[in-house]
Amino acid sequence: MSGKSKLAKVGDWLDERTGFRALLGHALDEPVRGGARYAYVFGSVLTVGFAMQVATGLGLMTGYSPSTQTAWSSVHWLSTQMAGGWLVRGLHHFGASAVVIVLGLHLLQTALFGAYKKPRELNWLLGLGLFGVTLGFALTGYLLPWDQKGYWATKVATNIAGTIPGIGPRLQALALGGSDYSSLTLTRFYALHVGVLPLTALFLFGAHIALFRKHGVTPPASADLKKRDSFFPKQLGKDVVAAAIFVAAVFYLAYRSHGAPLDAPADPASEYPARPEWYFLSLFELLKYLHGPLELLGTVGLPTIAGAYLAALPFVDKKPGAPLTARLKFLAPLAVGAVGAVGLTLSAQSKDARDKSFQEARVKADAEAARAHALAARGIGPEGPLAMMKNDPEARGAALFGKHCASCHVLAGLGSPKDASAPALDGWGTEAWVVGLLDDPDHEARFGKTPFKGMMPSMTRCKPGDAACKPMSPDDVKAVASFLASQAGEPVTDAARARAGESIAKTRCTACHLFRGEGDDGGEGTAPELAAWGSIPWIRAQIDDPSSRATYREKALTHGAEVKGGPKPMPKLGGQIAPADVDLLARWVHAKARGQKL
Amino acid sequence: MSEDPKASRRSLLGGLVGVGACALGAAVAAPVVVFVAAPAGASPKSGERFVRTVPLDSLAVGKPVLVNLVGKDTDAWTTHPAIELGSAWLVRTGPREVRALSSTCPHLGCAVQRDGDGFTCPCHTSAFGVDGKRKEGPAPRDLDELAVRIDDGVVAVDFKRFRIGVAEKVQVG
Structure with a gap:
């Protein structure tokens, strides 16, 4: 025997023609300055998270049909009739929330380590761009099932866009494909969700990774810089552990709820206690307090200011190697914003918990959802799920x-x-x-x-006296x-x-x-x-x-x-x-x- | 400056290639942009769209009733002979008088619900009187009143939609 296995021979053949070993080596042997750390896992977890969203999303596309007549029915069908449909949709639904959480952690880690400083400013901006794209995914994806929850929450979101002075109405019409919600709104949101946003994300993601590889990690001041691990296996091992926890958590959440919730079909003539996804609840709560001209501050102003401050961070917090205590003044506004957001979110939740009429409306909405599922199980006619609800024999x-x-x-x-x-x-x-x-x-x-x-x-x-009785x-x-x-x-x-x-x-x-x-x-x-x-x-x-x-x-x-x-x-x-x-x-x-x- | 004819030819050629590539890109992008932007420029629907709702006799004076407005509507490529357009609160104010209020909150478009002797929005807590006048909350204007007509004893409501989130009442559909 020549001492080489068959597999190795195939590898040799392929390498001669593609040079894949050099590529792989470049990817895996990258030195991690200051040693591998769990603090660096978030980027890899997000990579796994995005990959999971792409895989489950492509799966869902094979069973979904974007029109007002068919969207709800197809989502109901794919999650009840297609084998494993509930799981795929559940993974996609909870995966989205999990990605938002890990994205927050990734941002936090980068900010605490000062990893946005020269020469990594552009990579920080690319990351912020990816954050924006992720929120875009969340916003567009929420509408696609065309259920009450997504319909009303998204309606509020697009109405907010319509209140922006000047371009608002045109922007809204562009998003909706007309002056009101219709099938065109669904096809547009669908095109954004499965085409425009993924391509944008892929582009930003590629650039983000490339710049990261160019500049490497930013070790903390205490790190021993003489220590060097190679990416494979030390850092990758930690990444895989974190990614496994992430995937397990998403699987657990999907399994626990047997998939993702699906409210009753969207009904423009109904009353519905609309609430956005949890990560938008703070903005939702803010709108209760900001009236008149101040409203724009809450809907557009504060998010813009927050985004602008994040984007400006690398250009104000510049001093290389400054300890965390010296940088607190730059990070304090972030902390204030985060505490404010958490406070508003809790306030929104506790108000809803105490609001009797909201709870009643929620119970009614849940009953309607249960009814919709029961009726849909008997079959939905060609006139669509809303007609099915209107003709409900009950x-x-x-x-x-x-x-x-x-x-x-x-x-x-x-x-x-x-x-x-x-x-x-x-x-x-x-x-x-x-x-x-x-x-x-x-x-x-x-x-x-x-x-x-x-x-x-x-x-x-x-009767008294009735003898014949x-x-x-x-x-x-x-x-x-x-x-x-x-x-x-x-x-x-x-x-x-x-x-x-x-x-x-x-x-x-x-x-x-x-x-x-x-x-x-x-x-x-x-x-x-x-x-x-x-x-x-x-x-x-x-x-x-x-x-x-x-x-x-x-x-x-x-x-x-x-x-x-x-x-x-x-x-x-x-x-x-x-x-x-x-x-x-x-x-x-x-x-x-x-x-x-x- | 001495001119190198070779270099100038080169830069001219480079410029032409740049312009050509841009023109090519624009030729492909232009129809797509026009196509995608078309709905944004479409003029809003106008004119009357009276929809029959409930018999006048079924309404008690001062007691608001929510009615679905079901009428003909075109949703992109589908024309529905009868579909839910929206809903309105009907308040009988006299023997032959009915006030119809669009149930769409003028703040951000949630549907208002009955509360005490008026209406509230379940989203951002705007409150309105039974006459549709704004009482409190972030709504920028009163509830939108819709035209009403009594057609042989049946209340007919003119379905319209108005711009959300602004103080003026501007019809958009």
């Missing part, structure tokens, strides 16, 4: 009930029990309801306030209740009892009620059909026309109607509500009577 059913039924009936908190002139429908159709009915039909939550008051006698108590035994009451509840679609727990109830009902109740169209009430024409009573088809028929004999019969529309100022019988709503809505309303009433969701 909301639509409640609206229909509120419009057509709630002036007489109460159900699920709709309608006023005081003004109700028809039976309360909570629990209607269940065994417990029938048990109550058989005991006291004229209770005011049942027929006591209707024209049908007094039509049905109590089955358990006899045979009260039902408690067992019979239970049996009849069990049978009627089964007609209404309740699950039968005891089949024998329900059958017993059926035979009692057929013998005793048909003296007035109909059962499968048969029964006699001596020409009264008011007692309803018991077969399928309380079921969805029964409710549907009742809404359509109470006098069809499918539910109530001949005199259902007229009984008691002639009494002036008295309660009126239920009207025929068939012509007033579209058939599809009648169907929906029937299902809604049936579900709500049982406290269920549609």
Whole structure:
């Protein structure tokens, strides 16, 4: 054997043609003056962070579709249907926050070590540029899911841009692609987020690394400058440890929340308690205090001043080798700014925690988000997720009930029990309801306030002096209740009892009620059909026309109607509500009577 | 200064190459810039856009009700026959009079919500009276009033949007 492995031979072949060994050596053998340190890890961690954002971002691009009709649906789809989609989106979401934190640490380390001094001024500026680009990534990325949170927070941000004197309105129109939010806003933010900003970041990043390699690290004054480690393996080893902690933290956060949050679809007609991402909360809080002309100070002035001061730092804090104590006067404004930002952030959070109406709005928004996810799981139509929300059978059913039924009936908190002139429908159709009915039909939550008051006698108590009255035994009451509840679609727990109830009902109740169209009430024409009573088809028929004999019969529309100022019988709503809505309303009433969701 | 014809030819050539490269870059960049900047120069929508909301009878005097304004709208390449444009607070002020206030806070564009006998913005705590007049907070003007018309018993509201964050009420759409 020649003593060389096959791999080494392949390496030789490649090196002869590319010179990769020299390149690699240049990258890895770079001397670290004063020795490797954990203080130097942040740049490498950020490199890993950006790489992670690029990888997960490219993955997300394969499942995302930027338009107002599809953005939310595609994000919901990729995070619930695509294998590992929740994890990829979670990593991208928490990775963004983690990058902002490490960026802050990197900046802090550079400032404390005075690593921006001559000849590294330009590299400091490139770093600040990368900071700006990162915030741009955050701002544009927040909108892309087109959910309530991103929509309203970004709306505030772009409205702020619109208030800049002179160029504001044009700048805003340029960002939005028009005078208001539209699909063009999404395509523009998308183009910025996945094209313009990454290319800018790559350019700045390349220059940043190149200048860093040219000038090397800035060791602290206490360092032994004779000590030299090579980048590989000593510094790289520390970098990998830090990067591993970073990646593990991001994985943990993504795993803990099972991905990233997705609020309800963006709805321009809704009320929403908008809040920006946590790193913009201090600016958000500031805007509560700065009114009128001062407002521009908070939105544009202070961030510009902060940026300008950071950019000016290498040009004011120049003295080489000055100890930290001598440089404190230059770093003090940064500390003041940082303390102010932390204070404002805490203030914003504690105010929100104590603000009852904000908390209520947040609970409502979370309920809507949960509902959106439940509906989306059944499928989103081509008209998009907002239409899906508007056609939510829960909301639509409640609206229909509120419009057509709630002036007489109460159900699920709709309608006023005081003004109700028809039976309360909570629990209607269940065994417990029938048990109550058989005991006291004229209770005011049942027929006591209707024209049908007094039509049905109590089955358990006899009127004084009624010799023919045979009260039902408690067992019979239970049996009849069990049978009627089964007609209404309740699950039968005891089949024998329900059958017993059926035979009692057929013998005793048909003296007035109909059962499968048969029964006699001596020409009264008011007692309803018991077969399928309380079921969805029964409710549907009742809404359509109470006098069809499918539910109530001949005199259902007229009984008691002639009494002036008295309660009126239920009207025929068939012509007033579209058939599809009648169907929906029937299902809604049936579900709500049982406290269920549609 | 003695002229070296070779050097001057060289600098002329260099200048020409520079100008040519810039022209080439501009030729490629110009259409892109025009394309991207086009929406910024588009004139805002104007004119009326009355949208029917709720029956007048459903409004009690002095009690604000939030209504969605649903109408025709064009979103880039899609025309929606009926889509949520925004929302407005309706306050009945008399037998046939209704005041409509845009729910968009004139401060930075969040939607205002009901609070006590007026409205507040959940974002930066601006507060307005039930008449839309600014009471406190950073909002630069009152809530924007929208034109109202009663169409056979139904309240119709003219949907408009105004510039956010400035003291004057300037229509933008």
